[in-house]
Amino acid sequence: MKKILLISLISLATVWSQNSSAISTLEDSSKNSSDAIECMEWFVNSNTIECWENGEACNIYKCPEYDLKQHEELLFDDSNDNLVSLLSFIPELIIIIGLLSIILLEIIPNARKWIFHTVTGSIVLAFLYMVLNPSENGTLFMNLIAIDPFSTFFKIIFLVSTLVVVLISDSSIEIKDDIKAEYYFLILVVLLGLFLMSSSINLLMIYLAVELVSIPSYILAGISKNNKSSNEASLKYVIFGSFASGLMLFGLSWLYGLTGSTNIYMVHHALASSGNELMLFMSLLFIMVGFGYKISMAPFHYWTPDVYEGAATPVTAFFSVAPKAAGISILIRFFYTVFTNDSGFSSSSELLDVNWTFIIAVLSALTMTIGNILALYQQNVKRMLAYSSISHVGFMLIGFCVLSYEALASMMFYIFIYLFMNLGAFAVAVFVKNKTGGDNVDDWNGIASKVPLISAFMVIALVSLSGLPPTSGFIAKFYVLAELFRMESYRWLAVVAIINSVISLYYYFRIVKAMYFLESDNKNTDKIEVDIFDKWIVVGLCAQPIIFYIYWSPLLDFIRSSLSIWSS
């Protein structure tokens, strides 16, 4: 594991050095960068609109003339200093305290048994604090990160998914007891990174947050260190990951070079007034690679099946939800803030007519189709679910290529629903792995007669994943497709999407077929003892598709209100 860490650090360092040199090159070449910074500082320190009178300093990177939106006023409130910021940073601090205490408990003899409780305790505490004491909207740490309902929505997803993963890891046979401490530590570090990812509004902070998620993830993928495929997964993850984040950093550095600012709102204003289309397009592509890799969008998805197959099942469950949600969140925040006119309000359009929504639409169709078609041939359930998660990302991206507020809501609705149904399926996969020791579809044969309740709920999760009524998976798909029609754009995507959902049914129902129709090879038909704890996790997760199917209005209202930062 040390080796892996070393490799990852080395490759990261290489990428970092290359790109920091890129930044400095661009910085030198853009002779007006100091002016731009001046402009930005002025911008940050004043909320007035009399930029033009400032004369020469802003003539290239024109300061924005139009009214600052309400949220931006909040964002650029300079009354925040770092100490004050900490008050709004308490959920993150709880997590930090949690992960520090893991180290302590690991050292103290006989205290190991408390690690699990510490982890779950700190997650639950952070969750309760965030829900009960919603902080006021604003920015923290000199405009590095934003606190707003949008990030809160995603933070809830991260906390729920991490909690579930911690709970199912406890009984997993793949996570050995002697590495549990490191495992939980890494999970919490990733969680912290996810929190930052969903709220960063600064190019450097974005990069930092992405890396804070990626590096522990590389190690998590290789956590079963005696397992060859786990090591392979980790190495592949490192190589693909560092390459992608290198490209992303390159793109970010271009943006910095173009605008002279690292604050995404500043970047947007500067681009809007002086953009060079080609430069903008190139940097957009590079950044898309970085984010696309995180959410495993085709054609940057190649790492996904190998990593998901090699990693321990709870880790795979975690990867398939939390970092993806974070990738989606940053994709939305970054692209809607930077690359649209008018900062992504309803009926917005692409900045400088750079037609990136078309690229997203094509990649979305590609992602869905590749994910589904390759899933058809998989024998390994984890690998199948990996491809299925790729196809779901393609489906979510449909909401992203329609530039509207409602479409974003549909995308976020989808990811919220996806969280439960996917984790539900993975929770059952962990359970089956624990009981049969196998990952293949054949190992699921005849499970239904041994564990009827869990199998029944697995069927609900799979039906929801394939998007059939009466489950919330259907509602999510319906909502995304409806927004396509409402905005009357890219309607061909709807046809691709529905054909894909028919294809997906086939492989999801291979699992159902194995569970219900086929008989197990060994004649042992005794019922498997089910731990009451496992049972309730599965039931809790898989019951959700039914609950949100029957009544989903409150969830939708919550999502729409969380998008209020963008609605003018």
Place this chain on the structure above:
Amino acid sequence: MNSLILSLLIFLPVIGSIIMLVVAKIKLEGREDFYKIIALFTTGLQLLLAGYLYLNFDPSLTVDNSPFTVQIPWIDYFNIEYFVGIDGLSMPMVLLTALLSFICIIISWNIDKKPLGYFSLFLLLDAGMMGVFLSFDFFLFYIFWEVMLLPMYFLIGIWGGPKRHYAAIKFFLYTLFGSVFMLLGMIALYFYSGAETFNLLTLIQVAPTIDAQLWGYNMQWLIWISLFIGFAIKIPIVPFHTWLPLAHVEAPTAISVILAGVLLKMGAYGLLRISYPLLPGEVIAFAYPLAILGVINIIWGAMNAIAQIDLKKMVAYSSVSHMGYVCLGMAAIVSNDPVGREFGMNGAVMQMFNHGTITAMLFILVGVIYEKAHHRWIVFPSDYEDKDLAGKPGFGGLGSQMPIYTGIVAFTFFAGLGLPGLSGFISEAFCFLGGFSVFKLITVIGTLGILLNAIYFLRAYQRVFLGKLNEKCKEYSDINNLELIAVVPLAIIVLFLGVNPQPLIDIISPAIETIISYITPLN
């Protein structure tokens, strides 16, 4: 009470299956019959409710002012409503569903493999079917439409014949393929009509005014096609029919009855309930192709049935053929002759009901002989696994061995081939009369179907029941009382409607006239 009755019809089976799950938790030892009794009680109550509904039903009232209609907002954001109601089009279907569900529980009495799963899934299926026929909100309709798929998948896949796994997934994929297109059509209707609602009564007002283009095609045409794919797979219209013989043959008897008796009707019902009133312009444009497809169905289904040596497969193909009459009758709506229009449309709906009862009898009777012989071959195929039997007749001379059974089969076969005096004749004649008023040549070709139907039914009857008694059939006992209870009520209905179809026409024709009034002015 009146406002509750439709919801009770839909959700009573759901309650029944929940009670079963509770009972299963209590673990009544050795009392597996309990599930059957719950299922029988639930469907029996449903049948009584449907009967009550029929007695209090006034065909002249529209859904708007019917006392049974319930309209409650469900999801505000999309203006989705829980909107259930009943009119002359859904009334016969509701009666048919309730009756066949009850009968299917009786003929499933011998199921002893996982009875809890079987009966609870069956009740869910029942709820889905009722929901489809009672929904007046397109979204609700779609949801009930899809809800049926999952129980059906399990019922075929677990309790079916040797190729059940393949049949189950094939049925599932085909139907889903159709219904996702229906989903697109539904979303397009929602946005392009400008009304932003799924309420079918509102859509009837606004949908015909849709005027938009997409990819160079008229939007109304695209919506029609996407809905048509969904419904045509269910009917099934010939190029989309290949799931049907497989699913019908592999399914257990009760499920075959439901498949042929109720599920096939949903396609035609969907066309009449949704496509016809909402897209009248496209109906007129599409009438000719629909008539041709209908006649292809009649001929193709009948010729395939002639070629079958498996009794159940023969019956399955006869369903394809009989659904062709429905299509032909529906296409007659473009007739210039008002009598022709009414004959065609009434005939189509009557044929839906009558075929439901007749085909149910056919499948039940095939099930009876299968219980005794454990095979259904009229003639054993030449590659049969037992070499001694290959190419030999499977049955023969059952007439002397099982007289009551033979009599009932003769009755049913004659009903199937459209003997005057039995209900099938009336509805087929109506369909042809309607069809002939517009599509002269096509209808003449279609009437060949009657001849072809007679060929396979009579040939099968001759080979199975007449002649010298086959040695292997000497042990067979006659039809038992349970099976008689299931078949005789259906036979009475077939005979009654054959002699006096007026009660059925009375229910149907007001609804049909409403549909005609949407379309004729445009013609």
